[in-house]
Amino acid sequence: MTATTPIRVLIGKVGLDGHDRGVKLVARALRDAGMEVIYTGLHQSPEQVVNTAIQEDVQAIGLSVLSGAHNYLFPRVLELLKEKGAEDIVVFGGGIVPDDDLPRLKSAGVRMLFRPGSAMTDVVDFLKGLRS
Amino acid sequence: MADRKERFTSLSGLPVAPLYAPEDLKEWNPDTELGVAGSFPYTRGIHPGMYRSRLWTMRQFAGFGTAEDTNARFKYLLEHGQTGVSVAFDMPTLMGLDADNPLARGEVGRCGVAVSSLSDMERLFDGIPLDQITTSMTINGPAAILFAMYLAMAERRGIPAERLGGTLQNDILKEYIAQKEWLFPPEPHLRVMVDTMAYCAAHLPKWHPISISGYHIREAGSNAVQELAFTLYDGLTYVDTAVKMGLAVDDFAPRLSFFFNVHNDFFEEIAKFRAARRLWAREMERRFHPQDPRSLQLRCHAQTAGCSLTAQQPMNNVVRTTLQALAAVLGGTQSLHTNSMDETLALPTEEAVKLALRTQQIIAEESEVTNTVDPLGGSYYVEALTNRLEDGARAYIEKLDRMGGMVKAIEQGYPQREILESSLCYQREVERNERGIVGINRHVEQDEASISILKIGEEVEKSQVDRLSSLRYRRDSFMVAGSLEALQEAAAGDENLMPYLIAAVKADATLGEITASLKEVFGTYREPVVL
Numbered sequence: 001m002t003a004t005t006p007i008r009v010l011i012g013k014v015g016l017d018g019h020d021r022g023v024k025l026v027a028r029a030l031r032d033a034g035m036e037v038i039y040t041g042l043h044q045s046p047e048q049v050v051n052t053a054i055q056e057d058v059q060a061i062g063l064s065v066l067s068g069a070h071n072y073l074f075p076r077v078l079e080l081l082k083e084k085g086a087e088d089i090v091v092f093g094g095g096i097v098p099d100d101d102l103p104r105l106k107s108a109g110v111r112m113l114f115r116p117g118s119a120m121t122d123v124v125d126f127l128k129g130l131r132s
Numbered sequence: 133m134a135d136r137k138e139r140f141t142s143l144s145g146l147p148v149a150p151l152y153a154p155e156d157l158k159e160w161n162p163d164t165e166l167g168v169a170g171s172f173p174y175t176r177g178i179h180p181g182m183y184r185s186r187l188w189t190m191r192q193f194a195g196f197g198t199a200e201d202t203n204a205r206f207k208y209l210l211e212h213g214q215t216g217v218s219v220a221f222d223m224p225t226l227m228g229l230d231a232d233n234p235l236a237r238g239e240v241g242r243c244g245v246a247v248s249s250l251s252d253m254e255r256l257f258d259g260i261p262l263d264q265i266t267t268s269m270t271i272n273g274p275a276a277i278l279f280a281m282y283l284a285m286a287e288r289r290g291i292p293a294e295r296l297g298g299t300l301q302n303d304i305l306k307e308y309i310a311q312k313e314w315l316f317p318p319e320p321h322l323r324v325m326v327d328t329m330a331y332c333a334a335h336l337p338k339w340h341p342i343s344i345s346g347y348h349i350r351e352a353g354s355n356a357v358q359e360l361a362f363t364l365y366d367g368l369t370y371v372d373t374a375v376k377m378g379l380a381v382d383d384f385a386p387r388l389s390f391f392f393n394v395h396n397d398f399f400e401e402i403a404k405f406r407a408a409r410r411l412w413a414r415e416m417e418r419r420f421h422p423q424d425p426r427s428l429q430l431r432c433h434a435q436t437a438g439c440s441l442t443a444q445q446p447m448n449n450v451v452r453t454t455l456q457a458l459a460a461v462l463g464g465t466q467s468l469h470t471n472s473m474d475e476t477l478a479l480p481t482e483e484a485v486k487l488a489l490r491t492q493q494i495i496a497e498e499s500e501v502t503n504t505v506d507p508l509g510g511s512y513y514v515e516a517l518t519n520r521l522e523d524g525a526r527a528y529i530e531k532l533d534r535m536g537g538m539v540k541a542i543e544q545g546y547p548q549r550e551i552l553e554s555s556l557c558y559q560r561e562v563e564r565n566e567r568g569i570v571g572i573n574r575h576v577e578q579d580e581a582s583i584s585i586l587k588i589g590e591e592v593e594k595s596q597v598d599r600l601s602s603l604r605y606r607r608d609s610f611m612v613a614g615s616l617e618a619l620q621e622a623a624a625g626d627e628n629l630m631p632y633l634i635a636a637v638k639a640d641a642t643l644g645e646i647t648a649s650l651k652e653v654f655g656t657y658r659e660p661v662v663l
Contacts, residue, residue, distance in 0.1 A: 015223070015238065015239060016223040016224060016226075016227050016229070016235060016236070016239055017223060017239075017243075018307075018311055018312025018313050019311075019312075019351075019352075020312060020352075021351070021352050021353045021439075021555055024552055024555070024662075024663060025555060025556065025559050027663055028552075028556060028663065039661065039663055041659070041661050042312055042659070045235065066243075067223045067239055067242055067243045068239070068242030068243045068478070068479070068588070069223070069237075069238035069239040069242055071238065072237055072238020072239075073238055076237075076238075096476065096477065096478065098477050098478050098585050098587075099477075099582055100585075100587070115443055116441075116442065116443040116476045117442055117443050117444050117571070117572045119563050120559065120563060121563065
């Protein structure tokens, strides 16, 4: 990534969960910060997310899960990225994730999880930090 | 002394004056705007005696893991003085999918209980006397199917339908607006909904076939005015649809119920409940001219605002919930759910739920706020706010009329866009520190101690999948196929679907199979993306 080209990031809802208030706020904040945001909309399977990410040539995937299915969905996305040789794409997320689940998601390769109370600026700073 | 802030606004952004006085109510006539409780326009309450006659129903929404897990939680809550049960279903069930559908992977039993068949429903209510409690089921897209399971279960236990009391959420328009759990396009969904209303009108006099919900609209980010406007307009749309399909307004309108959020702005929320009753009575009167006064009465359930809770310093959530619950009571709700302090982290533990229930019991039994009806009626501020909320909501209602109704507005993304703008506005206020939240932008603590939370085992999904495969093995597959074929034929025509759904669940057709059969007839829906 060079400092002049905008960051390209996929933002979406994976799984069956329809809570899209937070994900839309994040998508808007990243766009307002000058990033190229590909918003997938609702009810995406891990396969759809990974295929879109590769086709759209994004540098990062940000996924929102508030339904408690994070322990399956995040590792599954990372596994598919690896299968397709796209493990350079950074995966981060947000939602209702208890403390006890953080280590396993981190070891599966989730770079960052933004939990309730996070500021939009935290997400923007995190993505900008990927350049350095 | 100078004001602490440049601008004082309500949580919904309405400017608030330093003092309210008789001048603020110059045009206001208490005879027409208030009346007495139990009479038009019901501003002060739908019953003359309100909580002097009967307290609100304390109803905690619960569901997780397997049917047995949730059954135990229901019994726990009933033993601790709860007066009705309320079922939270998991995501696959809410989306009309069986637990063994590939799209359900990782979601089974996570944010509610998994119910894929009549036998799951029977385990869920094992040992619970269906004719002595009331049951609320938070289900929308597949509401008619889960309702059919409940009715089939009661029939097998020999309980006549007319003795069943409860509520089906069954509010599909707010799914397209806010919660995003639909199965079909709006038109067939509205038809199935009217089928449930007609069925209840004929067979279940004590059942509320729809709970018209603002809760999710508010959680999705709307302000109080939008919550009020979109919810009431959804309700008016249902009444209009049912009347056009041939139902008489007084045959079903007395059984409609509403469901509102209770957020942080104490007085604004109280005013919202009062404005809701007045506006509903006026709009129903003006549009449908019912003869039965109960058709004009807005009865409601309320739930404290999940989106107001913080993961930081979670014990503070008990205090937030207490204030919100008090606002709902002063607003005159008929039933109430209080959120637990740990719900920004996971589904609540038994201890946390008990504390939330005790919060209501303390308001009901110790605070003495129940002694008189509408205690804030006549307050200059509360009456001025009630007027403002009614006027604001009416402006939206007129706009929706001009747009050609709610379905057209949803297809254009209108309510979704309004909600998104309000949610952006709120988020900016919080991030600029203009709106204070203790633990987030005020009084922040580093290194907080964590609290213990509920864990749902991985084995839940496997046991649910195994149960389904054994059900599929032991049932009569010819009966299943026959019942689904009959259902599809009825769906293609205009017969009431309820008897066909009841026959299908009795034949052990699963939720996912019934949904798939109906999708073949009704089609599916993709929402316009609003960003």
